[in-house]
Amino acid sequence: MxxxxxxxxxxxxxxxxxxxxxxxxxxxxxxxxxxxxxxxxxxxxxxxxxxxxxxxxxxxxxxxxxxxxxxxxxxxxVAHVPEGRRIFGTLTVQENLNLGAFTRNDTARIHQTLDWIYELFPILAERRRQLAGTLSGGEQQMLAIARGLMSQxxxxxxxxxxxxxxxxxxxxxxxxxxxxxxxxxxxxxxxxxxxxxxxxxxxxxxxxxxxxxxxxxxxxxxxxxxxxxxxxxxx
CATH class of the missing domain: 3.40.50.300 (P-loop containing nucleotide triphosphate hydrolases)
Incomplete structure (x- = not known):
């Protein structure tokens, strides 16, 4: 591959x-x-x-x-989750995830991907409106992986x-x-x-x-x- x-x-x-x-x-x-x-x-x-x-x-x-x-x-x-997470701290969890889907235009599939990600990382669903910079280190790593997955x-x-x-x-x-x-x-x-x-x-x-x-x-x-x-x- x-x-x-x-x-x-x-x-x-x-x-x-x-x-x-x-x-x-x-x-x-x-x-x-x-x-x-x-x-x-x-x-x-x-x-x-x-x-x-x-x-x-x-x-x-x-x-x-x-x-x-x-x-x-x-x-x-191909999606890359870099060392150091590189999340956008002044944006919310949801906004970070939306940016992960920037190459996509299939709205229905984007929503399906988002639902799957919130199943993988329930804490992100709870904190979707929270600024990413206020998350713990572990939650930020989850967000970095989740953002990568948004590109499918x-x-x-x-x-x-x-x-x-x-x-x-x-x-x-x-x-x-x-x-x-x-x-x-x-x-x-x-x-x-x-x-x-x-x-x-x-x-x-x-x-x-x-x-x-x-x-x-x-x-x-x-x-x-x-x-x-x-x-x-x-x-």
Missing amino acids: LQLVDLHVKYGQIEVLHGIQITVNPGEIVTILGANGAGKSTTLLTISSLVKPSKGAVMLEGAPLHKLPPHEVVRRG PRILLLDEPSLGLAPLLVKTIFQTIRNINASGVTIVLVEQNARAALKLAHRGYVLEVGRIVLEDSAQGLLANPDVQKAYLGGA
């Missing part, structure tokens, strides 16, 4: 992705693991066309994404959805991600909580200093001694 082909990305003269290859099949959750600075967020930004590759390609079902402007990538069915994506890119959240909220967010995937949405997940990400994912890639150094099933990565040592706190 999604392919990154020999993808190179530079910031100025500094290359941060060195020819990475990633494949995502329909219906999968694929996680990208790596330390800070490995290039995980850059990978998602390049899929979204917010960052342009210096070489290589991002392909969605055989068609290039990397040549399109970001809003057209959204129209093709086929692929959802999630960058550090558990960042800064209490353990109980992390559990809630990850269960919701599982439910979203079960509805038919393919997910690419960047997550510092490697153990939780691998328990959720079907497959994973390990990115080190801009290079893919390991690819395996999630269970295979969980059992890998090198992954255990580097990302899971030992065996």
